[in-house]
Amino acid sequence: MKTRLPLTLDALLLTLLLVTRARVDTFANAIVPRPAEVVRQIPLVGGLLAERPFALLVDWLADPLSQLVLASTFGLLVCYLLVDLIQTWPGRREQLALRWAYPLKLILLFLICLLSVGANTVMVMALRQATTPAQFAHDGGVLMGDLAVRWLLEGVNVYQQDWRTTWVVAAYPNGPGLSHYPYLPFAFVPAAPLYLLTTSLWGWYDHRLFYLLAYLALLAVTPWIAPSPGGRLALAAIFALNPILANDLIYGYNDMLVLALLALALAAYRTDHQTLGGIAVGCALATKGTVWPLLPFLTIALWGTQRLALDWRLLRPLLPIVLTAALFILPYALWDAPALWEDTVLYNAGAPVADGLPIKGWGAATFVVALGWVDDLFAPFPFWVGELLLAGPLTVVLLVRQWRHNTLAAAFAHFGLLSLVVVYLSRTMNPNYIGFALAMLAVGVFAAEERPVGAPTAPAVPKAGPSSR
Secondary structure (H helix, E strand, O other): OOOOOOOOHHHHHHHHHHHHHHHHHHHHHHHOOOOHHHHOOOOOOOOOOOHHHHHHOOOOOOOHHHHHHHHHHHHHHHHHHHHHHHHOOOOOOHHHHHHHHHHHHHHHHHHHHHHHHHHHHHHHHHHHHHOOOOOOOOHHHHHHHHHHHHHHHHOOOHHHOOOOOOOHHHHOOOOOOOOOOOOOHHHOHHHHHHHHHHHHHOOOOOOHHHHHHHHHHHHHHHHHOOOOHHHHHHHHHHHHOOHHHHHHHHHOOOHHHHHHHHHHHHHHHHOOOHHHHHHHHHHHHOOOHHHOOHHHHHHHHHHOOOOOOOOHHHOHHHHHHHHHHHHHHHHHHHHHHHHHHHHHHHOOOOOOOOOOOOOEEOOOHHHHHHOOOOOOOOOOOOHHHHHHHHHHHHHHHHHHHHHHOOOHHHHHHHHHHHHHHHHHOOOEEOHHHHHHHHHHHHHHHHOOOOOOOOOOOOOOOOOOOOOOO
16 A cells, blocks of 8 residues: 655645745845835725724734735645645545545645735735836836837837936936846737736736736646646646745746746647647747747757658747747847847847946856956956856757657756856846746656657556456
């Protein structure tokens, strides 16, 4: 008889992630305070509590509404753990546990995500509307994103613009990047209908609305990725409650948009919808340049067991990817290719351009500054040498490994590992890069499969034994 563990891995992971999320959120609240008097002005929920309870719950780490969200989230976690306890009770039949425990845990997990991340994001958007457009928002993901959509509708090329005359400079007066928009067109172009809708309905737009739709899509498609119920729950928790990416969504970074697109691609490929998967990958490639190193690994995975000969069939799975990415990138390349290249490639690569990237972050660049090898954080330094010497051979090794263990999960895990190494050796290593790499590595653990994409599934072999009739 198979011995049951007293706790499932997904329950342990969810607990760890929520504890971490709560601590990250409270620290973020301390760094970017949410004044109680402003919280009180939020429509509908600001007046939820009477004056005295509201005043008693005021705290420097969490405003009263945030405390209600935290308490509700941990209450749902307790329910999740109780369901897990029943699921792992000795002697419980596996099919019975799967019949009701998995759907109930999935519902509880989604409610936790909507409270912990969704409600927090809506609250911060409301705080921004109650104060000024330059507050409670990330520069590139929201402050620039809002204006990028507006300029698109006005026929203005965002890659030709200077941000010194906008609200971006009020939030980040010293930059960097006050003359660069570092993201590719899918980061803002599809949000145009949403901009028109929300500004006509309630008079304002916040680019996090676009990211929240992507977050909801992420929750919807993630259960289709992993092969086992426990793996689906664990992967959904790591994707949606990632301590770095979830908090970044609240303040308006766009990594959740990219993650949602790649999750959609994974789910589509897993269910043999290769065209839809290719379109999703193409959209991700047209959002951030950091996704492009995935392409060689994914190409090998999509080729699967086919012979590597000059055959047009090898191009078939790549066509949706290339055509979709070109659909968004090519118009801006034709409009002003040098401006697009400088903003999305040279600037992100740390090239010596005007308003360039500083040396900062959690990577090896810290030692460059600590050892006195530069006199200024904006000084040029050949970080590309380290990337070439280490990341170059690692790319070859990982591609060979992909060829020998050619699965979809391996492609994303190899991409995650390579991304982590490259950003560690780069000029700037922001925390969101680490959070994104964690999500890709999690695919390799919880979404592992045994066959290449598009390979036929072996027919089930009936077990020998007495008839059940």
